[in-house]
């Protein structure tokens with residue numbers, strides 16, 4: 121390994137450490153159990169930085185040959201080369217490569233679907249040409265359930281956009297094989313940790329909308345460190361779809377729980393990315409979740425399309441610009 125390689129991986133490790141520390145101090149970290157893993161990762165990063173300093177970084181612990189650079193690019197704390205990994209890990213890597221080739225062929229959707237019993241509206245604006253937000257609708261083949269996804273990569277521009285297109289492809293492939301959101305997101309996270317050089321992490325909500333009767337719709341969801349979606353009931357009361365796991369791309373052993381909630385006629389479910397609530401005005405105040413909730417409650421009786429457009433206008437009026445500073449997505453479902 122050359123001096124420039126050591127410098128490169130030191131930067132990768134430092135960026136990872138900074139993002140992990142930021143996430144550790146953020147509100148979405150409230151999910152218990154993950155903090156310990158993150159501390160362990162931070163310890164591994166510290167050890168790797170020590171190896172960079174002593175110029176032993178990138179040396180395989182078993183055979184003392186170099187660990188492949190592309191492998192370190194994805195998993196910079198690894199200390200074993202591909203020749204020395206177990207047969208089990210080898211087989212898993214081969215499966216991942218097959219998956220990656222399928223993902224390149226997957227196409228991205230451009231239309232808002234019709235979900236029976238719902239009005240659906242999405243607005244998504246990118247701060248630059250390529251956005252780091254992503255959303256998708258994946259109907260089940262028997263059309264009994266509808267899967268809805270919203271995700272946000274830290275940062276924006278090309279790296280975030282590339283990460284998102286990878287993630288969207290992986291989600292589409294895995295989604296056809298895995299029925300429950302919890303195991304699906306766990307597998308997606310594993311895939312991301314193993315295959316994509318992630319220094320920027322991804323938060324995501326996956327919800328399965330399952331029609332139980334004309335009046336009631338059951339929703340099963342997994343929230344991987346994402347802004348909590350807001351459920352505004354017909355009577356104006358508010359519930360939140362809590363965080364059930366950590367952000368994606370940190371540790372392949374993260375697990376993801378599921379929660380359930382029922383939607384009834386007149387309820388509005390709002391999924392959004394942090395570009396909405398972190399829009400800032402000239403005084404440095406944030407738009408915030410309270411303003412979002414108040415706006416929708418006040419406009420609840422208006423036509424659904426007006427509510428969604430009105431919300432975006434309200435965010436822009438607040439921040440005093442018509443240009444999104446961060447990628448910004450809002451996806452709203454109205455139970456008819």
Ligand SMILES: [Zn+2]
Nearest residue numbers: 180183201204
């Ligand atoms: Zn080796």
